Amino acid sequence: MDATFKYRTFLVCLTLVFGLSALSVKLISLQVWNRKLSDTSAVPQFRSHEVIPARRGFIVDRNSTVIAQNRQEATLVADLNHLKSESILHRAVAHFYASQKEGWRDFDEAKQKASLSEARMLVKRNLSEEEVVEKHLTYACEIIGQELRTAPSQIREKFKGEATRIVVEKRISERVARRIEKALQERNIQGFYFERSLRREYPMPTLASHLIGIRGYDKNRKLVGLSGLEKSMDEILSGRDGKRVLKRDEYGLVNLTKSEKVVPPKKGKHVKVTLDMGIQAIVEEELGMAFGALNAKYGSVIVVDPHTGDILGMASRPDFDLNIRKKYQDAVSYAVSAQYESGSVMKIIPMAAALDLRRVNRKTVVDCGWGGINRYGFRIHDHHPYGELTFDGVLVKSSNTGVFQFADMAGRESYYRYLRNFGFGSPTGFPIPGEAKGVIQNETNMRNFASATYGYGVSVTPLQLAMAYSVLANGGKLMKPRLVDSLIADNGAVLDQTPIHQVRQVVSSRVAKGMCLALEQVVLKGTGRRAAVPGYRAGGKTGTAEKWDSKTKRYNESEKILTFAGILPVHDPKFVCIVSIDEPSGLGEDFPIGGGTIAAPIFAQVAERVARYMNLPPTEEIPEEETSIVSSTNE
Structure with missing residues (x-):
């Protein structure tokens, strides 16, 4: 065997020895010296x-x-x-x-x-x-x-x-x-x-x-x-x-x-x-029965404590089941999100403004013109001829001509100031999504001013109405509505309390009390007679408003929103209740559709049950008011 072959064989063997030795060192390094590093890098593959x-x-x-x-x-x-x-x-x-x-x-x-x-x-x-x-x-x-x-x-x-x-x-x-x-x-x-x-x-x-x-x-x-x-x-x-x-x-x-x-x-x-589920059950049941019987499009009932702004009950229709949610598209609250022209329930604003400014008193008489009056180049109509009416009489008869005259005595600018002070035109700050703020149309136009005094040209929500009527029920204060009372820990400790918040003083307590007594006359003798609650002194106002048709650019006589806004008891108010029914149908052509015939009876049912639930003592027989409805000159 020659020297060259031996030399080459030696080199190959030497290369193999060094190669295998290096591989052994690497394996030892991975398994022993770098074991911790290797384990760490592998962990993410088996983590979740x-x-x-x-x-x-x-x-x-x-x-x-x-x-x-x-x-x-x-x-x-x-x-x-x-x-x-x-x-x-x-x-x-x-x-x-x-x-x-x-x-x-x-x-x-x-x-x-x-x-x-x-x-x-x-x-x-x-x-x-x-x-x-x-x-x-x-x-x-x-x-x-x-x-x-x-x-x-x-x-x-x-x-x-x-x-x-x-x-x-x-x-x-x-x-x-x-x-x-x-x-x-x-x-x-x-x-x-x-x-x-x-x-x-x-x-x-x-x-x-x-x-x-x-x-x-x-x-x-x-x-x-x-x-x-x-x-x-x-x-x-x-x-x-x-x-x-x-x-x-x-x-x-x-x-x-x-x-x-x-x-x-x-x-x-x-x-x-702040809800009381006992009261909530009452408003849901009464609204549900009426809504079905009337075949209405929408509806709501609100019960509020006027002194605190606490919402005690609030129901809207259509509704849905929280556990099933098949009709979740109906999750919008009509009581909070609907804004509409509400009609005569708004007549309290100009009347209270005129009283608060001391331009009139409850014995002031105006001539309602026997069906209509001409003012500022246009005519204001009533549904019936009334002649002369007192302050209370204008509310009892729900006279458009009469309420405009009281509003005119207060003044256009003052009227709109009071309208906003009562909470209209801005959201209440209610703590659920989707609250509407309402709309107040052109305040400089005298026709709009006249229409606004009897509930047209001003879009409101049922919740805004509830808080506005609470102003009269609590001595003149606009309260912020409360739905959240407090935040509670697991052990029952109160972590945070929502304060009762007075937004502003709107009218004096004198005016608020006088308005409540005038509204009592509406229930005793006027358009709100079907809102009477046996054993209790109730006050309130009806509203019947035709809906605006954007296609025809006219009000549609066949589509109406009916409202009753009530206070009980009027001498010591414990709650305010607002009933709104939107587009009832199926009652027959001859049925007189109005706030007094449809919304007022629902209020009576709700108010009677809520009064009993709250253990309110019935009031004694109510004496006749000294203030007359019709001027003595017409008697």
């Missing part, structure tokens, strides 16, 4: 983050009756990655066969282990991989079906296809979920787990649905409040979600023994509202 949902706060009424609460539920999920593990499958199927032995439940632990070991050997020897998978799934479906009271075949159907994550069942109660977990664990069945969540539940789902609102997913698939208080108070009710970092094995299964840091969730605050 699980959100721990925060418990949403409850919504309760003023008496702590629960309106919105949470119910824990679970979704059963199958992670089919576990089918890749032979040992997992064999353990479960072996348990199935071993448990068929007579007396299995009476075996001690050692005997059960021996039986399981024997069964595993038989499974491994006698069943193919496909048969083991099928047996495992069939066994699991039988166990789950027993607890869910569902046919195992129905559950097995869900495992068809290529998906590795199967939703087996949703909305499982926590009690049933725990039973399933226990049953699967006892039988060594793995690969199934529960995703826990809190479902929002409403014990009285048709009461105050517009105010409470619902939750749902936004465009980013995030669960948020979509309407009502669930939306406006979402951040307060939601709290803050927690999170848990989980480690998974090579099959993707969660290893609970190696879970990492947990950030606990922060509970949401509870919200106490």
Whole structure:
């Protein structure tokens, strides 16, 4: 063998030795010296983050009756990655066969282990991989079906296809979920787990649905409040979600023994509202019956404490069920979001303004012109000829010509100032989305001024009407409506209280009291007679307004909005109630559709029931007022 060949052989061997030595050093480095670094870099491949949902706060009424609460539920999920593990499958199927032995439940632990070991050997020897998978799934479906009271075949159907994550069942109660977990664990069945969540539940789902609102997913698939208080108070009710970092094995299964840091969730605050669900039930029931009988398009009833601005009851139609939500498109609150020309209920504004400015008193007489008067180059009409009427008489007869004359005595600029001071033309600050602010048309036009004094040319909401009539009921103060009373902690401690807020003094207490007495005459002798409440002194005003047709540019006589605004009792007001019915139909051509014939009787029903609910003592027989309706010159 020549020297050249030996030399080349030596070089090859030397290269192999150095190469293998370098590889050995690298392996030792990876396995020993850099083991910590290697482990760390591999962790993200087997980590997952699980959100721990925060418990949403409850919504309760003023008496702590629960309106919105949470119910824990679970979704059963199958992670089919576990089918890749032979040992997992064999353990479960072996348990199935071993448990068929007579007396299995009476075996001690050692005997059960021996039986399981024997069964595993038989499974491994006698069943193919496909048969083991099928047996495992069939066994699991039988166990789950027993607890869910569902046919195992129905559950097995869900495992068809290529998906590795199967939703087996949703909305499982926590009690049933725990039973399933226990049953699967006892039988060594793995690969199934529960995703826990809190479902929002409403014990009285048709009461105050517009105010409470619902939750749902936004465009980013995030669960948020979509309407009502669930939306406006979402951040307060939601709290803050927690999170848990989980480690998974090579099959993707969660290893609970190696879970990492947990950030606990922060509970949401509870919200106490001013509603009284007893009163809410009354307004919902009475409005619901009337709405159906009248075949109306929209409607609302509001009951408010005039002294605090607390909303005690507020119902709107159409409505929807908070738990079902099939008619969620009806989630807009008519009481808050509808703005319309309301007619004669607005006559209190110019009358109160004239009194407050001391331009008139309740004995002042005006000539209503026997059906109409000419002013500023145009004619103002009444529905009937009245002649001379006193201050109270103008309200009792609901005279357009009379109310305009009192408004004219107050002055156009003063009238519009009082109109705004009563809260019209601006939102009340009500804490649910979608509140309308109303519209006040051209204030410099005298025709608009005349129309506005009897409720046309001014668009208002039922809520604004409720707060305006509360001004008369509480001594002349405009109050901000309150729906949220306070925020409550889990232990019942009050975290934050919504203050009672007086916006402004609108008229003097003298004027407010005088207006209440005048409104009492409307119920005793005028257009509001059907609003009378037996045993109680009630006052109020009717309103009948034709709706504007944007196509014909005229008011439509066949489409009307009917309103009654009432106070009870007038000598010591405890609540104000506003009834609005939009476009009633099906009453027959001869039925006299008006605020006095339709809205006033609904007020009477609501007011009587609310008075009894509040344990208001009935008033004694009411003496005749000294103030006459018709001037003595006409008697």
